Amino acid sequence: MTRDIKDQIAEIREMSRxxxxxxxxxxxxxxxxxxxxxxxxxxFLIYRVQELAFGGLSSATRARLKAAARSLGNGxxxxxxPQVKAGTQFLRTWSGTTHVVSATxxxxxxxxxxxxxxxxxxxxxxxxxxxxxxxxxxKKSKATIxxxxxxxxx
Numbered sequence: 001m002t003r004d005i006k007d008q009i010a011e012i013r014e015m016s017r018x019x020x021x022x023x024x025x026x027x028x029x030x031x032x033x034x035x036x037x038x039x040x041x042x043x044f045l046i047y048r049v050q051e052l053a054f055g056g057l058s059s060a061t062r063a064r065l066k067a068a069a070r071s072l073g074n075g076x077x078x079x080x081x082p083q084v085k086a087g088t089q090f091l092r093t094w095s096g097t098t099h100v101v102s103a104t105x106x107x108x109x110x111x112x113x114x115x116x117x118x119x120x121x122x123x124x125x126x127x128x129x130x131x132x133x134x135x136x137x138x139k140k141s142k143a144t145i146x147x148x149x150x151x152x153x154x
Contacts, residue, residue, distance in 0.1 A: 008049045012042055020045060027052070090118070090136040094125050101136065 015023065020041040024032035027048045032041065057065075088103040099121075102109045107116045115121050118132025126135070133139045 002053070005049060005053050009046050012045050012049070017041065084138075092125070092136055099125055 012020070012023065017038040020038060021032045023045055024041060027045060084103045086103055086105045090101040090103075092099050092101075099110070101118065101121055104114070107114055108118060108121060109115075110121045110124070118136055118138075119130060120132070122130035122132045122135035131139065
């Protein structure tokens with residue numbers, strides 16, 4: 001690595017967040033993402049300095065990475081949604097009323113109407129914004145996880 005590149009990297013590591021955002025605009029030619037943390041700005045900027053000095057990924061490598069991401073699911077390589085089989089029923093009691101939701105091939109059925117997500121149904125039931133998977137018990141709460149940990153150490 002040339003001395004100039006090493007100096008730029010050292011400077012980036014010492015910059016304030018405001019200066020990092022300015023440097024982003026200089027190196028990328030567009031504004032930084034609005035709420036990106038300083039800890040994330042630094043490696044992106046260091047990569048960009050090296051990319052400009054030594055060249056970036058080849059088009060063949062970029063194509064292979066995109067293909068790999070597509071093969072993993074939704075195009076970005078991450079699909080964290082719970083997988084639910086059609087026919088699964090969810091029961092949840094809220095304010096003294098038991099609510100029944102059925103999973104379908106294309107979404108969810110609640111009281112004869114179709115919904116794309118459990119979160120829409122949870123919002124309808126509670127009147128507030130909820131994570132549908134959390135509301136219907138598909139995500140473990142921190143208390144549940146710590147309870148399990150306590151049981152395994154006995």
